[in-house]
Amino acid sequence: MALSPEEEIEETEEDEEVETSKTYRLDFEHGRLTNETISGIEAIRQFIYMTLRTERYAHP
Template sequence: MIPQSDIEMADEELEAVALPSKTYRLDLVNKRISSQTIDGLEAIKQVVFKILSTTRFEHLIYSNDFGNEVDLSANRGRSVFESEVERWVEEALTQDDRITAVTSFKFAYELDNALINFTVESEFGRYQETKELANGV
């Protein structure tokens, strides 16, 4: 017997609602997760830090979309290195739906270290981020 129902389904479309980006604050000094919550641009800054500090596919707790795939093992020239780093960072960060673009990459070098400065654009605003890569060049 097939169940019967008198309920009519509405043909109207549901409105997409933006969910809050609220998350727990990381206490990097004490290496703890705080009971305080953060939202907006502050939450974006924290997720950028987490993504750039996490190797993709290495931790089962994260989905396959979380983290970065930076590979510094090959010896490349600076132009190839810069192009690859831009691609790696942009691919890693734009997996988060709140981040709309990663732009304005600038590189500075000292011995084998590279200091990368870039702009993160999100639905909550934009800010400058800096990341140091050791043995990168």
Template structure:
């Protein structure tokens, strides 16, 4: 038997977004200091997700992190679309991020510098990551 839900009661609830307040990473001094919220918190989440290898750490869910380390030695014609797909897959797990777009690639000797734009609920910003290829 399925319980009946009072539709009138269900319509009175207001869903509030969860705050994105988190600890601020001071990357220059390798320490945590204070808090951040809004765009800074999303930028930090992008940074952490792209530098955390998926499936490597038991503390994280299998939905968290990126899979950018397995591209070393692959053909460059397959690396570009695969990097794009893997970055999108890693970042779109965060419900604050709507879209990842405008990818640009710069290849040096063994590194691919990827720059992209992130559209989030709190703002639009540019980010980058380096991938060993």
């Protein structure tokens, strides 16, 4: 897929808030998922934490 100058870009309002997707909270002490869902900055923090803990090339 290439970028084309003919492609129209949809403009968004600056005040428009984008909702992040929800995910399940991980219990790092026991290595399990919980029934609690999280979103926003908490979900991003969890994603970053898991990304940094995953060994490079450990999973395809």
